[in-house]
Amino acid sequence: MTFADFNLDEQLMEGLEAMNFNTPTPIQQQAIPIILQDKDLVACAQTGTGKTAAYLLPVIHKLMQKEDRKLNTLILAPTRELAQQIDQQVEGIGYFTGVSSMAIYGGGDGALWTQQKKAILEGADIIIATPGRLIGHLASGAINFHHLEHLILDEADRMLDMGFYDDIVRIIQFLPQKRQTLLFSATMPPKIRTLANKILHEPEQINISVSKPAEGILQQAYMVFDEQKTPLISSLLKDTPHQSIIIFASTKETVKKLHTTLKRKGFGIEAFHSDLEQAEREAILQQFKSRRLPILIGTDVLSRGIDVEGIGLVVNYDVPPDPEDYIHRIGRTARAATTGTAITFITPRDQRRFHQVEQLMEREVSKLPVPEELGPVPEYNPGAGRGSGGGRNFGGNRKGGGNNFNRRQPPRHQHNKEQHKGQRSGGGQRGGGNASPKQGE
Incomplete structure (x- = not known):
């Protein structure tokens, strides 16, 4: 299977080719068709499986079909680092599409807050936000989610572990009830199932996570x-x-x-x-x-x-x-x-x-x-x-x-014994053979 099988927008395909994306990963193969069909989705997939592109590609494709674009997609992430990383993925994948995005997170100065607020008011297509900072912007009345079509929760289990459950529920109260909601999580404990039942409508389910590290x-x-x-x-x-x-x-x-x-x-x-x-x-x-x-x-x-x-x-x-x-x-x-x-x-x-x-x-x-x-x-x-x-x-x-x-x-x-004997007499070198075995030893 190749990305061409999804019939994605030509400009989006150009971005994939520029990034050397050739063969979709298992999560991408399963998630992209479901998201293109406008269905809600619960996906259990670990970091490193390609889940970010699994939701960005179909969302950006759907954005490209619109003539009048407004704030279309909200992505919630647990940390500023992940929010920035997703923002960079949007920039790379959507390089030839003209799709705009903005990462919203705390920890900066007043200038950063102003920059984020300006991007919100001017209508970025995609906002990637940490829950706490987004709550702050919502309280200021700066965001209008009336035209929102997609809500994506990335690493939902980590957000709940960090105590963001109430913030997520509060944010959802500002969103249109008619929307597509996608929930990605590395694990599926009961509290994630409870959240999914609360905010998703008849979701499809994918389980890619096997809780096993890479063979390499x-x-x-x-x-x-x-x-x-x-x-x-x-x-x-x-x-x-x-x-x-x-x-x-x-x-x-x-x-x-x-x-x-x-x-x-x-x-x-x-x-x-x-x-x-x-x-x-x-x-x-x-x-x-x-x-x-x-x-x-x-x-x-x-x-x-x-x-x-x-x-x-x-x-x-x-x-x-x-x-x-x-x-x-x-x-x-x-x-x-x-x-x-x-x-x-x-x-x-x-x-x-x-x-x-x-x-x-x-x-x-x-x-x-x-x-x-x-x-x-x-x-x-x-x-x-x-x-x-x-x-x-x-x-x-x-x-x-x-x-x-x-x-x-x-x-x-x-x-x-010989190694340590040599180390003691060799000018302070320590523990070579046993302390740091190389792969394959």
Whole structure:
């Protein structure tokens, strides 16, 4: 199947050819005909499956058939980064069509608010907005949605996780009841089903998400105690051959602390978090995309808010709280049929969570030996002490509640001894063979 089979507008096809879009992905093959038929749609599809083009192509095609164009489409997205990314896709796909779009998000100064309001008043064809900032514009009375024909919710599960349910319901009160509504979500928990039943009319359903990472990702893990994580990541970064790296941590405080530590060690790294001004965030992302910045560290906002090809290594400094978030995090690598490596640090309290990840993927991730100089490490035993409240008792000889995690020495094979012997006498080189295995080893 090719894009020509959809009979899309010629100018739209020119944009696809310029972007080297040839063969539609599975989500595009299934969603585009449904959207062209003006049916509502609930689609379960992960980031990286081509879902953005799956809804933009038919919507822009329908826009091209109109002589008198007004504000036609509203796309809601959870983060400013995703809103900007969708806006860039509209610009690329619709380059020859004359279709206009505007990304509306918070975090900027008064000039940005004025620019967004002007675009709304002058009638951009497509508005891509984060719910919070759009509520602000609605309160000012600047937006007229009377002619709206399409409402698209992208990454709906993430929006609900971020507490936007009430904002979404409030926004919908400003929209025409007669419209086409498209809901895209990586997962389909009950709250998404409830939202879909509330705002969609007899929707078609597509399920592309299989909660499995790309085959091209080499997944590895290290069992460590908390105090070993920073020395281990320093060792990995010193020896890695990868030129583009993302590190995920679970809290903003951890991101800031680790960024400071690694920066002092001389690594080319920047932190990405909500305390930065919008201009700073955009500058950091641009440096990373252009390969001028080799390492980016952030929270899960990066796992869905950034679309960069060629990321060679993803490091989970913390195991994510939700197994689905693990899939999204490591999905930043091995995109567009490339290969990549994903490494996760597992502490004793994280074992059960990581075991849930393995159960979701229906596979076990290899646990690698840490460099000997880091000392004893915990055993991987996620089934120990079930019901004990998180396994915070690490001591091997303690009695009573808590998990019983035994410290163990890393394997001491002969080749490991020789490597570490050479490292100790070789001017400070660390952990080459075991600390950062290359793909295929």
